[in-house]
């Protein structure tokens with residue numbers, strides 16, 4: 001773990017993302033992987049189906065997302081509330097923050113699908129849209145297994161039009177994403193323990209996992225600015241329609 005420099009803070013504020021290399025040690029990444037495995041073995045069986053998404057529900061090895069881990073398990077709650085991430089979120093947003101979500105993101109080999117271009121703030125429905133997502137690499141991530149790609153500075157240019165993406169776990173994507181957007185993308189390769197952080201308005205996407213055998217495991221931690229107001233009715237309605245859609249499609 002490292003303290004953030006003023007250059008890193010400036011990068012986050014101007015570019016909408018920042019990369020903190022080796023934020024966790026090898027031993028800390030191993031502990032996180034062990035705890036994720038414990039959660040998969042012991043906690044998922046007792047959860048509602050919408051808390052864990054699979055590329056193929058009949059194949060447990062295709063687990064792609066786990067949601068709200070900090071609401072279901074003490075270890076992950078302590079991660080969100082402890083000294084590792086919370087003070088960093090405060091520093092980056094320059095304000096008091098609230099804990100929102102801790103997720104697991106995998107792209108299983110071959111079957112792991114692309115993450116559509118989007119702005120997290122579209123899902124969060126905040127006013128002001130002040131929040132961030134930390135993305136912790138649990139293994140080597142590159143073009144082949146689906147690294148995250150950012151459009152630098154896009155957090156300063158407002159919300160783009162989103163619509164249905166057809167992607168499980170990322171149901172909304174930017175509809176008019178074009179070649180010009182792709183040309184300005186910055187691909188972020190990562191090693192285990194690297195932490196990349198983006199603002200809720202930063203446009204990003206990730207490729208599918210084209211590797212034959214490698215996973216692409218990561219943790220996502222979301223903090224909102226304490227000043228941000230949530231359109232709770234819209235979020236609840238969206239969540240309800242999503243669950244109904246996924247149930248009807250036999251996805252959960």
Ligand SMILES: O=C(O)CCC(=O)C(=O)O
Nearest residue numbers: 105115120133135206220
């Ligand atoms: O893991 C991914 O592919 C993308 C994650 C993401 O979009 C996010 O954390 O906001």
